[in-house]
Amino acid sequence: MTASEQIRSHRIGFIGAGNLAQSILRAFLDSGFVDREQIVISNRNERKLERVSRDFQIRAAKTNEEVIDFSDIVIIGVKPQDFYQCIEPIAHAFNSDQIIISLAAGISLQSVQKLIPNSQKILRVMPTTAAKIKESVIAYAATAAVKPHLQWINELLSTMGIVVPVEDGEMMRSILVGASSGIGFVYELMIYWQEWLEEHDIDAKTARNVTIQTFRAAAAMAGHESETPLSELQRKVVSLKGVTAAGLDSMRELEIERALRISFEKAAMRDQELGSTFVPV
Ligand SMILES: NC(=O)c1ccc[n+]([C@@H]2O[C@H](COP(=O)([O-])OP(=O)(O)OC[C@H]3O[C@@H](n4cnc5c(N)ncnc54)[C@H](OP(=O)(O)O)[C@@H]3O)[C@@H](O)[C@H]2O)c1
DSSP, rough: OOOOHHTTTEEEEOOSHHHHHHHHHHHHHHHTOOOOGGGEESSSSHHHHHHHHHHHHHHEEHHHHHHHHSSSSHHHHHHHHHHHHGGGGHHHHHHHHTTTEEEEOOEEEEEEESSSTOOOOEEEEOGGGGGGGEEEEEEEEGGGGGGGGGHHHHHHHGGGEEEEETTTHHHHHHIIIIIIIHHHHHHHHHHHHHHHHHTTTHHHHHHHHHHHHHHHHHHHHHHHHSSSHHHHHHHHHHOOHHHHHHHHHHHHHHHHHEEEEEEHHHHHHHHHHHHHHHOOO
């Protein structure tokens, strides 16, 4: 069977109809790999469930058990702080053939496995909010039993962006900080960019557009010349004793790199801290 036939042969259930679940649904359905009839979804708040099931024209389940009964793949999209409370009472309902995908930040593969002892095929998948525009980085770690399924699962996840297989733990945390929190960090820089332009006689709308285009251009050029190291691309836009050189010298004197490194480490430490509080197993 081809990867797309494999995808089509699996029923996909979502527990939790929140922001990320909806972004994933949008990516899956728009890709054409997944049909509406393959999907079922549940949610704690019934009104949201009704809205999501109407918007996406997919089947709504009255209970989380109903999702588990229907599905070959169960995607758990509840917040990390709700994870234990949601899954512990229904853990017995999963069977060992089902593929379980946990989206919860900070909850390790091992914790999910302990919480659902019947399960063997578990993935921890970490997309970013950019899944909704199919520009996400999607890191995943999987148990050994998932290995025979990885080709078509990769294909399914790639409907949201670029897929990066990782080991759970340090590698997953690095991608979480660099890519998921990373979007927040880049926005922090973009805010300063826009503000500086506005303070220097550029109207707010133009300042925003210039900021967006500058970040987009840097990323697009780096993507275009994907074999060229970033430091070399940077050298190409700097002339000796020129304007860009003056700004870069100042950034280095002010130790922007050090400030960013410390911030990344703090974010990684927070992920580690939170992880140990969510699932008491
Ligand atoms: N958003 C992101 O960019 C992002 C990125 C990476 C990872 N994640 C992870 O993805 C997960 C979801 O995040 P989110 O931003 O999509 O959160 P969210 O919008 O709050 O969605 C969570 C959904 O889970 C539902 N829920 C909670 N307990 C439930 C239960 N017992 N049974 C059924 N549904 C239940 C909530 O229902 P109510 O309507 O009642 O609140 C809510 O709709 C989190 O674990 C987060 O760590 C998110």
